[in-house]
Amino acid sequence: MASAAQIGDESEFLRTVDAAFQDSDNAVLVAFRVAKSQASWSVAGRRNRLTTKPRVLAITAMRSSSTQKFSVNLQVLKYSSGGLQPAKVYKLKHLTKIEAVPNDNTGCTFVMGFDNLKSQSVAPPQWTMRSLDDRNRFLTCILKLCKENLGRLPKIQGMDVVELALWAQANVKGLPIGSPVQADSVDAERDQKEGKVTVERELLSKAEEDDMEALLGAYLLGIDEAEAFSERLKRELLALEAANVHAILESEPLVEEVLQDLDSAMAGVEEMEIWLGVFNIKLRHMREDIESIESRNNMLEMQVQNNALLVGELYKLLERLHVPSEYAALLTGGSFDEARIPQTVEACDWLASSIRGLEPPILDSTYVNMRAVKDKRTELEKLKSTFLRRASDFLRNYFSSLVDFMITDKTYFSQRGQLKRPDHADLRFRCRTYARLLQHLKSLDKSSLEPLRNAYCHALNLLLRREAREFANELRASTKVSRSSGAWLDGSTSGSGFSGSGSDTATATVSDAYAKMLRIFIPLLVDESSFFASFMCFEVLPLAPPGRTGDDKNGFEDKDEDDDDIAPLDMDGSDMKPAQNDGELNALNQALEKLLDGVQEDFYAVVDWAYKVDPLRCITMQGMTERYLSGHKADAAGFVRRLLAELQSRISNQFSKFVDEACHQIEKHDRNVRQTGSLSYIPRFAALAARMEGLIQGNSRDVVDLAYTKLVTTSFSVLERIAQVEPKNADVFLLENYAAFQNSMFDIANVVPTLARFYHQASEAYEQACTRYINSIINSQFEKLFQFAQRVENLLYTITPEEVPFQMGVSKNELRKVLKTNLSGVERSLQVMYKRMQKGLTSEELLPNLWDKCKLDFIDKYESFEALLAKCYATETLSPSSAEMKELFKIV
Structure with a gap:
């Protein structure tokens, strides 16, 4: 029970809460002191923490003036200097769930969810009651108000509802409000300003409690009296068995009557058995007679059936052995005109099926050795050999005539002033006419395709080489550029940007010409390889994916849209999906070598020509080739892939040759001539690097970085070598050249990691040269002074x-002589x-920076000497002092 002091404090608290709503129509039904906590982010944003604030939760009710209904709200009040004041209002009708916080062991902390919150992503506040009684009172009031006034209950999570109901039953008199909210109770609340009324109804009715107790009692009874219940069942079972035995004994007369009937029935059965034995003997004799008759009839029927089947088989065999005259005429004579190709293909189909029909298992093995079958097989083989010879001769001549016609017609090739793209659509269309014929030739004799493949490769190779040669010649002739094999020495010596020299525009057409060569002929070679594989019936997977004949993503596409179906045929004439056959793939690649051999020479000629015009265009050509090579890595036919790989290797060798020549030009600087100022190749390398960065495409980044490494390493090596020719001016020479390298490479080194590494290397070498040079300038005037200081420091x-002033060589007299001198x-x-510094430097813009460094180093040494003098020669003074020395430097 609460003490009087606690009750008084609670009453004072309720009056304080009422005072917060004295200017409104809300009547306070109940109020609780709570702690509000909510997750927030720390300053670093790495972990969250809970901020806890004291609050008051109050449940208020207000009658609507229009509907005369009550609106129940959950009010959140916060403490201020003027007392409690409302901070947040939640309508009870939007309450959807009440969830306990899992990590709270006391059970007093919970979270309330509302369905009308605008931001569901923000974590809801956590409310902590002072005790479980306060929590249970608050939740009981909420549940009763929702049930009676809203007709529904919010979802309870993480709390024991049964425990809550038991608590409400035990504390029914202390609950703060009955439900539903009545006008009288609200008015009384306003008049009396008290926060408690009596409970009108409970969570569970009396009937529900009685049912639950009865159920629990029955369940407990079953557990405690199990043995008594088992004994009872046994007694009932014995009683039932005794009753059954008694009933059987009472039915004895009926059993006797049934037995008499069974004896009479047995006598009748024995008499019937005698009669059945007599009839069985008679039926056995009759069955023997019938079987002899049926046996004779079956023999006759079998003979009739065998004769009929034999006649049928003979007719079928005669049909197989019959050679239609129209098919024999097509196979042994006549032309292979386009109009007769369907009839010829039909005759080939018949011939193949007939030859297969005379072989097991299609033909029964008993017929194979028959003379008629052997003669007919010999006749069909003669037809086959005759047809294969005629068809092979015709196709070889046909392929040669097609290509000869195209070669003699100059309009098929590029001419002066006009680049012509090779167009093989008509050639392929004419070849496709005989595609089915080739497939039937393969089905008749696979070896017959080998000479046809060689003939086709030889004929088409002449056409492809002629087309590539004419196209490459006209491509070079129509490209007007100025040759500049030493183009890197002609670049601007001032630029460090990425715009490149003016020769970029003049030589851009070189890489464009190479790109056009790739764009036209690589798809053409791929298409020719794919067409050859399917036309000549190689049992391999498609060489290139359907619809991809060029590099689509770069705008390269092929023109050949004529895609007739020339897939290989199965034995029954249906299309056959070829499986990948390693032997066939090797044979195909060997045939493609014959088909496309020699075309690569024209590609090499374009590459060599482009290198002579502008060696730097090898970078762009390298990227183009790599892009095409990556697009053909999965092709089954390896010729195009090897061609691109050889082009890539040739371009790489050409560019390496250019880099070697550039390094050789750097190394040719005459070591016997006195070098002053920055070397000419340093600013020219900056212009070269700017051009090279503008030409990078695809994976040519590695090639360019390797060139940078070789050129800069050679440049620094030559720079150090030249500096050793005249050691007296070596530091000035080095710092000027390293400074020139940094100035020219500043912009480009910010975006190129390889050049950034060499930029830092040049910066370190520059600092070292500056330090050595400044020390030589200082020692030229004050060497003895600082040597004296060094001897003192060593002592x-x-x-x-x-003890220092009494040592030989560092006495006070010696000090005075050194200071005076x-x-x-x-x-x-x-x-x-x-x-001296001004006279030694060739670059005037370096003078201010170096003189400032010289002043700083000298002042630092001078201050150290002054401190050493004060430490060891206290009676001696340094004139001028370090402060005065700084002022003297200002007027120099």
Whole structure:
């Protein structure tokens, strides 16, 4: 029970909550102190934390003036300087679920879900009650209000509803409100400003409780009295068995009567058995007579059937052995005109099926050795050999005549001033006319195709080589460019951008010409390979996927849209899907070598011509070739793939040759001539690199990076070698050239990792050269001063500072001599340093930066000497001081 103090505190709390709603029509039904917590992100955004704030949850009711119905709301109040004030309002009709927080062991924390929240992605707030009693009171009120006023209950998750019902039953008098909300209770609430009323109804009715107790009692009874129940069932079973025995004994007269009937029936059965034995003997004699008659009849019927079947088989055999005169005429004579091809194909089909029909298992093995069958097989073989010879001669002459006609007609080839794309549509159309004939030739004799394939390869090879040669010649003749084998030396020496030199526009047509050669002839060669494989009945998978005859994604496409079906035929004449056959694939690749051999020479000629015009265009051609090669890696026929690989290798060798020549030109700098300023090849390399970056396509990045590595390594090696010719000016020479390299390569090194690496290497070499050069400038005027400081520092490793002035060579007299010698007329010495640096540098833009570094290094050494003097020679003063020395540097 709550104490009087707690009750008074609760009453004061309710009055405070009422005061927050005194200006509104809301009547407070119940109120609870809670803690509100909600997940939020930390500053780093890596983990979340919970922020907890004190709040008050109040359930209020308000009568609508229009409908006279009550609206129940859940009010959230927060603490402020003026007391409690409403912060958030939730309508109870939108409450859908109440879910307990899993990681809260007390069970006092829960989350309420509402279906009208605008942002469902934000985590809902968590409410923590002060105790389980407060939580149960709040949830009981919510459930009763929803059930009675809304006709539904929110979903409860993570809480024991039975435990909640038991708690409500035990604390029925302490519940704060009955339901449904009545006008009188709301009015009384407003008048009295109290937060509790009595409960009118419970969660479970009395009838429901009685049913539940009866059910639980019956369940417990079954468990406690199991043995008594088993004994009872046994007694009932014995009683039933005794009753059955008694009933059987009472039916004895009826049993006797049934037995008498059975004896009379047995006598009748014995008499019938005697009569059946007599009839059985008579029937056996009759059956023997019938069997003898049937045996004679069956023999006669079998003879009739065998004779009929024999006559039928003889007629079928005669049909197989018969040679139709029209087929014999087509196979042994006549022309192979296009109009007669269907009849010839039909005759071939008949001949193949007839030859197969005379072989097991189609023909029974008993007929194979018959003389008539042997004679007919010999006759069919003669027909086959005659037809194969005639058809092979015709097709060989036909292929040669087709190609000879095209070669003699110059309109088929490129001419001066006109590039003509090879068009084999008409050639293929004429060949497809005899595609079925070739398939039947293969079915008759597979070896007959070998000479036909050789004849076709020889004829078409002449045509392809002529077309490639004329196209390549006209392509080079129509491309007007200026030859510049040393183009890299002609580039701009000032640029570090990516625009390239003016020769890019003039030589762009070189790579365009190579691209046109690939765009026209690579799809043509692929199509010819694919057509040859299917036309000549090779049992291989398609050489190229359907619809892809070129590099579609780059706008390269083929013109041949005539795709007649020339798939190989099965024995029954239906289309046959060929499986991949390694032997057939090797034979196909050997045939393609004969078909396309020699075409590669014209590709090589275009590559060599393009290299002579502009060697840098090898970069673009390398990317184009790689793109085509990647598109043909899966092709079954290897000639086109090998051609592209050889082109790629040839282009790579040509570009390597150019890089080697460029390195040789760099190495040719005369070491006997005194070098001053930056070398000419450094800014020219920047222009070369800019052009090369503009020409990169596809996978040619590696080739260009390798060229960069070789050229820059050679340049730095030559630079160091030249610097050794005159060691006196080596540092000036090195720092000027490394600075020139950095200035010319700054923009391009930001986007090219390989050049960035060499840029940093040049930067380090520049800093080292600057340090050596500045030290030589300083030592030219103050060497003895800093050598004296170095001797003192060496002594400090073994003796104390007080003992230094008494050592030989570093006494006070020696110090005074050194100071007088080096610091008398120091202004003039500084001016001499500046003029010497100004005279030694060829590049004036480096002078301000180097002089600033020289000042900093000198001041740093001078301050160290001043500190050393104060440490070891306390009575001696340094004039000028380091501060005065800084002022002297300002006026130099």
